Amino acid sequence: MASKVTPISGFQEWLPRERIAELIVLDTIREVFELHGFASINTRALETVDRLAGQGADADKEIYGVRRLAASADEPVEFGLHFDMTVPFARYVLENAGKLTFPFRRYQIQSAWRGERPQRGRYREFIQADIDIIDAGELPDHYEAELPLVIADVFSRLPIGDYSIHANNRKICEGFYRGIGIDDIIGTLRIVDKLDKIGPQAVRDLLIQTGATERQADLSLALAQICTSDTSFVAQVRALGVEHPVLDEGLAQLANVVRTAAEHAPGVLVADLKIARGLDYYTGTVYETVLDRDPAYGSICSGGRYDALASDGKRTYPGVGVSIGVSRLLGLLIGEEGLTASRETPVAVLVAVNDEQSRPESMRIGAALRARGIPTLVAPKAAKFGKQIQFADRRGIPFVWFPDAGDGGGDQVKDIRSGDQVTADRLSWQPNPADLRAELVVPQHN
Structure with a gap:
């Protein structure tokens, strides 16, 4: 008996084209953070409730407590999901102070969770992109x-x-x-x-x-x-x-x-x-x-x-940080305004299959293109070329590669947007840089 799927509010789940747009945004953020000298860390999802509670007027009310389903009703809740990245980062610094070089510049792109009522721009689970600079003693x-x-x-x-x-x-x-x-x-x-x-x-x-x-x-x-x-x-x-x-x-x-x-x-x-x-x-x-x-x-x-969030009683580690609410931002840009990506797959080239007997040759072409960093997919069926082109077009794949059909014409690659088709060598052909990866597409509103 099939069970009914019930949506849960407060969580973002994007379609493939939207997810690629999200990844482009995340990659851009990461690139800039690294350009400014920040090193990446990753912290656990759970912190002790004692550490999470008391960081704001309603912080304790927003913490998702975590315990085993088999726990007894009177067993205290020891752990909670972190509601931001700053509190876990402060704990991370205290635990690793002897191994870090100060001032320490870190970035962290992770999910966080808040037990609040979902509403526009506010989610139960959300991605934050944080940078912090922390020092020992004085900042x-x-x-x-x-x-x-x-x-x-x-x-x-x-x-x-x-x-x-x-x-x-x-x-x-x-x-x-x-x-x-x-x-x-x-x-x-x-x-x-x-x-x-x-x-x-x-x-x-x-x-x-x-x-x-x-x-x-x-x-x-x-x-x-x-x-x-x-x-x-x-x-x-x-x-x-x-x-x-x-x-x-x-x-x-x-x-x-x-x-x-x-x-x-x-x-x-x-x-x-x-x-x-x-x-x-x-x-x-x-x-x-x-x-x-x-x-x-x-x-x-x-x-x-x-100044006092990270302290072990003997030494204090003051810091300054800022957090981009990635999910909040994309809830507007993608969810409301229609920001998307130029295709729904990372693939730049679809290698056509002349017939099933020649599929191994199509797979060799695909392997050669991938070896040079070109995202490539081999067509799933040896259908008519028109249908294979249609397969690529529906996914936003810009190029279709036609293996040599044995007539001496050599391999051909077609830009299905312009219709241009040229002879190509799998060991040297390269798409324009703009076509190699999907790009953001900003909707044109009247």
């Missing part, structure tokens, strides 16, 4: 200015359209709040972080409900509403009349980030003082990236500086 501030440049390099090579990296520094918020007499820094940050979702009046009401005075609430809102594309945010903060040494430090650090971005990736980064990031471990610069055409979609790339 220079200039790394906080470097990471947005890596992201700008990635996005310049992908068809994502106009975007903006919004940056803030948690020290600005902390110093400002302390300067006006607010002690609950984390609680205030979490409320202000809701500004785009609930609006300024609701944020003001929440701040007052949780103990802030009207003056403190108004000043907190005034700070959060400062957003500039240059370093003029410093003067705007100063004009609010608040003083604190931590505030001074945060302003100087963010100004350096803005200046560096303006030189190397002009027009990409803005100082946006409402950006807070919900996770508690951030201590310095924080980033969120939004698409200009759809800001409501939310951040597609975020991260920040953390």
